[in-house]
Amino acid sequence: MSDGAPAILVRDLRKSYDGHEAVRGLDFEVAHGEVFGLLGPNGAGKTTTVEILEGFRERTSGIVSVLGFDPGERPRELRERIGIVLQSCGIYRHIRVAEAVRHFAGLYPAPRDPDEVIAIVGLDAKRDALARTLSGGQLRRLDLALALVGDPELVFLDEPTTGFDPAARRSAWETIRRLQELGKTVLLTTHYLDEAQALCDRVAIVKDGRILAEGPPAELGSTAARYRVTWSDEHGEPQSREVDDPTALLHQLTSAALARGKPLSDLSVTRPTLEDVYLDLTAQAGDAAEQGENAAEQAEEVR
Amino acid sequence: MGDMALAWRQYRLERRMFWRNPTAAFFSFVLPLIFLVLFGALLSGDRENLEIIVPGIAGLSVMATTFNALASQMTFLRDQGVLKRMRGTPLPANAYLAGIIGNAATNAFVQIIIVVLAGRLAFDLGWPKDWLVLVVFTLLGVACFASIGVAFSHVIPNFEASAAYTNIVFLPLIFISGVFYDVNDVPAFLHDIANALPLVHVIDGLSAALVTGADFGDLASDLGALAVWTAAGIFFAVRGFSWSGSREE
Numbered sequence: 001m002s003d004g005a006p007a008i009l010v011r012d013l014r015k016s017y018d019g020h021e022a023v024r025g026l027d028f029e030v031a032h033g034e035v036f037g038l039l040g041p042n043g044a045g046k047t048t049t050v051e052i053l054e055g056f057r058e059r060t061s062g063i064v065s066v067l068g069f070d071p072g073e074r075p076r077e078l079r080e081r082i083g084i085v086l087q088s089c090g091i092y093r094h095i096r097v098a099e100a101v102r103h104f105a106g107l108y109p110a111p112r113d114p115d116e117v118i119a120i121v122g123l124d125a126k127r128d129a130l131a132r133t134l135s136g137g138q139l140r141r142l143d144l145a146l147a148l149v150g151d152p153e154l155v156f157l158d159e160p161t162t163g164f165d166p167a168a169r170r171s172a173w174e175t176i177r178r179l180q181e182l183g184k185t186v187l188l189t190t191h192y193l194d195e196a197q198a199l200c201d202r203v204a205i206v207k208d209g210r211i212l213a214e215g216p217p218a219e220l221g222s223t224a225a226r227y228r229v230t231w232s233d234e235h236g237e238p239q240s241r242e243v244d245d246p247t248a249l250l251h252q253l254t255s256a257a258l259a260r261g262k263p264l265s266d267l268s269v270t271r272p273t274l275e276d277v278y279l280d281l282t283a284q285a286g287d288a289a290e291q292g293e294n295a296a297e298q299a300e301e302v303r
Numbered sequence: 304m305g306d307m308a309l310a311w312r313q314y315r316l317e318r319r320m321f322w323r324n325p326t327a328a329f330f331s332f333v334l335p336l337i338f339l340v341l342f343g344a345l346l347s348g349d350r351e352n353l354e355i356i357v358p359g360i361a362g363l364s365v366m367a368t369t370f371n372a373l374a375s376q377m378t379f380l381r382d383q384g385v386l387k388r389m390r391g392t393p394l395p396a397n398a399y400l401a402g403i404i405g406n407a408a409t410n411a412f413v414q415i416i417i418v419v420l421a422g423r424l425a426f427d428l429g430w431p432k433d434w435l436v437l438v439v440f441t442l443l444g445v446a447c448f449a450s451i452g453v454a455f456s457h458v459i460p461n462f463e464a465s466a467a468y469t470n471i472v473f474l475p476l477i478f479i480s481g482v483f484y485d486v487n488d489v490p491a492f493l494h495d496i497a498n499a500l501p502l503v504h505v506i507d508g509l510s511a512a513l514v515t516g517a518d519f520g521d522l523a524s525d526l527g528a529l530a531v532w533t534a535a536g537i538f539f540a541v542r543g544f545s546w547s548g549s550r551e552e
Contacts (some may be wrong), residue, residue, distance in 0.1 A: 054391060055391075056387070056390070056391070056546075056547075076393050076395070079391065079392060079393045080393045082391075084388075084391040086384065086387060086388065086391070088384055089383075089384030089385070089387055089388040090380075090382075090383030090384040090385045090388070091383075091385060091388070092316075092320050092385065094320050094323040094324055095316075095320065095323075099319075103312070103316055104392065106304065106309075106312055107309065107392045107393050107394045108392075108393060109393075130323075146388070150392070150393075
């Protein structure tokens with residue numbers, strides 16, 4: 001596995017449903033040990049892409065390699081080495097937490113210790129609880145435990161914190177960081193910017209089945225856009241300007257203020273955040289296309 | 304772990320899940336007993352009619368524990384995303400389904416034992432005339448109705464609809480198939496419909512085993528009809544199989 005080949009390789013991936021192209025030529029690679037995020041609005045094609053990589057859906061065209069396997073052929077060895085947290089999936093209502101984790105451990109050739117996994121996801125106190133008595137957040141942690149108990153090299157997390165309250169999100173983030181510390185490769189999808197920013201080594205911003213930008217979250221913020229300088233002028237009116245290099249502007253402003261003998265109030269210099277980049281990029285594509293996308297994903301599920 | 308061991312593990316889990324909902328388990332076993340008690344009282348020891356009712360209710364039990372139970376269970380598992388989750392694990396589909404169907408088959412055999420014991424102890428019908436015929440027709444009935452039940456789950460749109468869908472098949476079928484009276488007493492056109500469907504043939508076999516003592520030679524047409532239905536059930540069960548619910552996303 002350490003022969004330099006990426007954990008995931010995607011080349012010109014395309015997926016059409018009934019003539020609508022939900023994924024239109026994606027290219028990306030995920031290195032071993034990397035946390036990679038597919039970030040985009042609902043209906044961008046994130047789930048379609050991940051479900052192709054997981055082996056749930058067939059691609060229309062393109063090259064896909066996951067740990068060196070073609071997931072479209074659904075090889076059992078691949079399923080032994082990946083862990084999947086689906087966007088929504090159920091469990092037997094009358095199964096106990098520890099019982100479920102133990103049962104799933106038995107499906108894998110070299111599982112982790114179930115008790116350890118229960119501790120990692122923070123369900124110690126609920127180990128004897130029936131699944132039907134768990135809260136939504138606790139069920140999501142059970143999902144994660146069941147995905148991790150096979151000791152996968154690669155973990156897919158499809159919107160792992162959607163619907164969580166802020167505290168639950170933070171604790172889920174902690175768990176995902178622990179996966180990274182354990183050397184796991186993680187592919188996650190999210191439509192939360194702060195989540196991508198907090199967790200991912202690299203992010204691809206996806207919209208309408210295409211990648212609009214890709215790179216480490218910090219770089220995406222700094223390279224694509226400019227400095228924003230805001231201040232209040234001599235009449236107290238707020239002013240704002242975007243510049244590539246703020247040096248000259250700042251010199252001008254501070255000199256003028258000194259000459260007037262008045263302080264320069266409300267001065268701030270900010271670099272664009274990933275959020276600015278994201279909103280900028282995703283606003284450019286039309287929303288009508290997005291709706292078509294949703295309809296197409298639903299049409300696929302009906303089959 | 305080999306696939307057989309995985310199937311066995313899944314089977315044991317399904318058994319635990321079945322008993323962990325104890326009232327549901329209790330009522331599913333009590334249903335045939337209630338029918339037996341009711342008709343036993345109604346017929347008050349009319350031997351000729353009891354010899355119709357006991358194998359009839361045995362056949363009803365085989366169908367209820369397999370067709371009804373699996374059609375609704377598979378719909379539930381599909382709707383809830385359990386099937387999709389299992390598909391993402393290394394567990395082979397065959398081992399998973401073997402565990403689920405094995406659970407239903409166990410319930411069918413337990414109910415047959417209950418009916419046989421009730422026939423012997425409460426209705427004085429004696430022990431089965433032919434144990435081999437009993438086992439073979441219970442197995443065939445299980446295979447037939449289990450495969451049709453899985454196939455039928457493909458047409459049930461969601462779990463909430465599953466009771467209505469299974470009853471629209473189950474209730475008319477038990478009435479025309481001679482569960483409660485001699486199938487030869489029904490009008491010819493209903494008799495023909497019933498004969499084209501599998502339940503009559505399961506009951507014929509169970510009746511031979513429990514009452515008449517007819518051998519496999521006399522039951523050749525029943526064996527043939529059940530084989531055809533089982534093959535069709537397996538074909539449609541596999542062909543229409545869907546791992547995820549239609550309402551997802």
